[in-house]
Amino acid sequence: MTNQKIFDLLKLHASLLELHGENNFKVRSYHTAVFNMETLAESLADMSLKELQGLEGVGKAIATKIDDINQTGTFKQLEEFRAKTPEGVIEMMEIDGLGIKKIKVIWEELQIESLDALLLACETDQLSQVKGFGQKTQENIRQALLYRKANASRLHYAKAEIMANQLEAYLKEQNLSGQFQIVGQIRRKFNVVDEVQLVASTPHDELFTTLNGCEFLEPNTKASGLFAWRGKFKDSPLKVEARLCAADDFAGEVFIHSASPGHLTYAEAGMPTLFQIAQKDKLATEEAIYQKAQLAYVVPEMREGDFELELAKKNELPTLLETADIKGILHAHSTYSDGKNTLEEMAVAVRDAGYEYLGITDHSQSAFYANGLPVGRVLDQLKEIDELNAKLAPFKIFKGMESDIIADGGLDYDDDILAKFDFIIASVHSGLKMSEEKATTRLIKAVENPYTTMLGHPTGRILLRREGYPVNHEKVIDACAANDVMIEINASPWRLDIDWQWVHYALKKGVKLSINPDSHEVGTIGEVYYGVCVGRKGGLTKEMTLNTLGADAIGQFFEERKKKKGI
Ligand SMILES: [Zn+2]
Ligand SMILES: [Zn+2]
Incomplete structure (x- = not known):
């Protein structure tokens, strides 16, 4: 358990206390404790109850709760308040512009208990009728809900990259036969990511057994088949796709899944496209694919089908910042x-x-x-x-x-x-x-x-x-x-x-x-x-x-x- 996870649980508890009308002093004591602990270099998970009690701004009650989190991953009072609160109401706390006071009104006065119901209330102009909301607030909440909906399955690159690295480390540990390589959104360094994709020349059954046996992945058997294993990371919307290929197709497949369509369809007049070369010529490396297309090698993050092709053609690609x-x-x-x-x-x-x-x-x-x-x-x-x-x-x-x-x-x-x-x-x-x-x-x-x-x-x-x-x-x-x-x-x-x-x-x-x-x-x-x-x-x-x-x-x-x- 990281310090950040512990803070998140304490802050959630404070929000639930406020939502259920507990006294302000109590609510504030959690925020103060978290504020004081945020600069700690030590790991709270390694501290004894006595050490926790010695921290500035952390009284006995909160120290005991952190100790419970260390032992069990949560604490009793938090679970009691959670049980009394619909999941959708807790989700409202993540919506930009919705403070606890507003959530309380939405839940208690309008009896709205899910994000979908809240969106409907915005779209049928119900929310603006409630005191303290108004048209402008309603529209802002509607926008925030729509934005969240559209992005619910995506993660920031930073978070997704850590998970991709975890998967890569796991596969290395398993000593897979053949080669594998992370491709797609991670290799191209997208701002936000909804899938970790990899290409592997490992035999089908070996790859499937390895991925099915991975404790942080969840297989999607229905979506998997002869050519790809599909699933997702547990406790996250981040999808995983592992594409199988023959050993002599490996470099070509890696390339095809590491570039934008605009990049792949590039060709000199009368020549095959990069895609066609990658698909048919069974070249051993990505460098060889570019060479065959008479282009300088382009790093994966730049393969966007834009200015990089012109520069690659003239062999004028810059030395990039490190x-x-x-x-x-x-x-x-x-x-x-x-x-x-x-x-x-x-x-x-x-x-x-x-x-x-x-x-x-x-x-x-x-x-x-x-x-x-x-x-x-x-x-x-x-x-x-x-x-x-x-x-x-x-x-x-x-x-x-x-x-x-x-x-x-x-x-x-x-x-x-x-x-x-x-x-x-x-x-x-x-x-x-x-x-x-x-x-x-x-x-x-x-x-x-x-x-x-x-x-x-x-x-x-x-x-x-x-x-x-x-x-x-x-x-x-x-x-x-x-x-x-x-x-x-x-x-x-x-x-x-x-x-x-x-x-x-x-x-x-x-x-x-x-x-x-x-x-x-x-x-x-x-x-x-x-x-x-x-x-x-x-x-x-x-x-x-x-x-x-x-x-x-x-x-x-x-x-x-x-x-x-x-x-
Ligand atoms: Zn700043
Ligand atoms: Zn700023």
């Missing part, structure tokens, strides 16, 4: 705003992960929901950065800020405060319901502000939860090019924003990108990797990535940039 090229972190939060670790803890963790610098970027003053910094706290932080820089040298903390782009496109402080920072990331966090025109104008205004160094998560999307506001990407990227502003690839698996589909256009316009984990705790600094995956899909190179610069070079870059902008 995670090891990243020299520093430029978007992270601390306890000054809504982060879970202190500035020093973040800096030390970034340093210990092998980076040369941290550009700390807490939230600005308008971001009240994220504990944004009023001017006084900004000055405190700048002072602490100077102190830490003296203490941690040669490691360097750069003075950054994730400034809200306020409704009219302005930044969130007066110029004299903005001038104190080495760099500013400008991001939209509020007023997300905008037309394309409004959003584009708002972003461009921020890009034209001389203090803006970089545009943060340009569409505001949260993958699998909400779509971003519509943006005219060309216009925004053109404005970045004209104003020498960089764009981040927000590497959080929830965002991956700017989308990889715009990376190539940005590069064409000479706009540099920055791979930013947007970490709110030390544990997510490594998410840089997912941003690198996204960059590579769009053809990103080391040279065009801002934070491949070392500490001295980027310090100089920030300084010169400010001078050029007259700051």
Whole structure:
């Protein structure tokens, strides 16, 4: 049991207490306990009851419950409340925009107990009649429900990749005869994934016995057959498909399942397509398939049937960015705003992960929901950065800020405060319901502000939860090019924003990108990797990535940039 799983159970319990009208003090004690434990480095599962009781903000009652979770995976009171609450009502807690108070009304006043019934109530205009809801809330809930429905079977890449790796490790352990290879959405590094697909040249019965015997998989006998084993991961909607092939078809089958249709149907005039070569010629490697089509080898994540084919034809494919090229972190939060670790803890963790610098970027003053910094706290932080820089040298903390782009496109402080920072990331966090025109104008205004160094998560999307506001990407990227502003690839698996589909256009316009984990705790600094995956899909190179610069070079870059902008 991980700490996160334990926190999830405690938070669920707190929500159920609130839903059933238990007293507020009790509800809050769970949230406080979780908040205090979130920065723990130790595993709660390894702690004795006595040790648990010694933790700050964790009383005897909660310690006992954690101990019960460690012994049995749950605790009695949680199961009692769960038994009293319909499954569908618990699911409502995952819907964006639905707090416990609203769920209570939906359940008690409208007697709605499932997400489908709730959607129906929105579509028949019942919900808006209830006090505290209204048309706008009803429409937002409807959208969130539809979005969830459409995405119910998909996972973030980060989560799916861990499961795919688990499957790969299991198959290696089993010493399968023949070859196997993970292909499909995982190999092509999709943002969200609904299936782990693999190709194997293992004999049919051996593969089926091995997969049927895997304790974390669930076979789907009806959907399986002579050519493929199908099933899913237990306790997850993630599907698995294992396709069988003959040994001499292996490379061809792997290739066919690792590229988009647009890529596969490519051919020079009068020549067979890549698909035809892969299917018929029984070549031994993917490299040989490209060679036969007179193309340079294209890595799987780039096989999208777009600009990569032109480059492969001219043998001009770039050397792509690697995670090891990243020299520093430029978007992270601390306890000054809504982060879970202190500035020093973040800096030390970034340093210990092998980076040369941290550009700390807490939230600005308008971001009240994220504990944004009023001017006084900004000055405190700048002072602490100077102190830490003296203490941690040669490691360097750069003075950054994730400034809200306020409704009219302005930044969130007066110029004299903005001038104190080495760099500013400008991001939209509020007023997300905008037309394309409004959003584009708002972003461009921020890009034209001389203090803006970089545009943060340009569409505001949260993958699998909400779509971003519509943006005219060309216009925004053109404005970045004209104003020498960089764009981040927000590497959080929830965002991956700017989308990889715009990376190539940005590069064409000479706009540099920055791979930013947007970490709110030390544990997510490594998410840089997912941003690198996204960059590579769009053809990103080391040279065009801002934070491949070392500490001295980027310090100089920030300084010169400010001078050029007259700051
Ligand atoms: Zn942000
Ligand atoms: Zn952020």
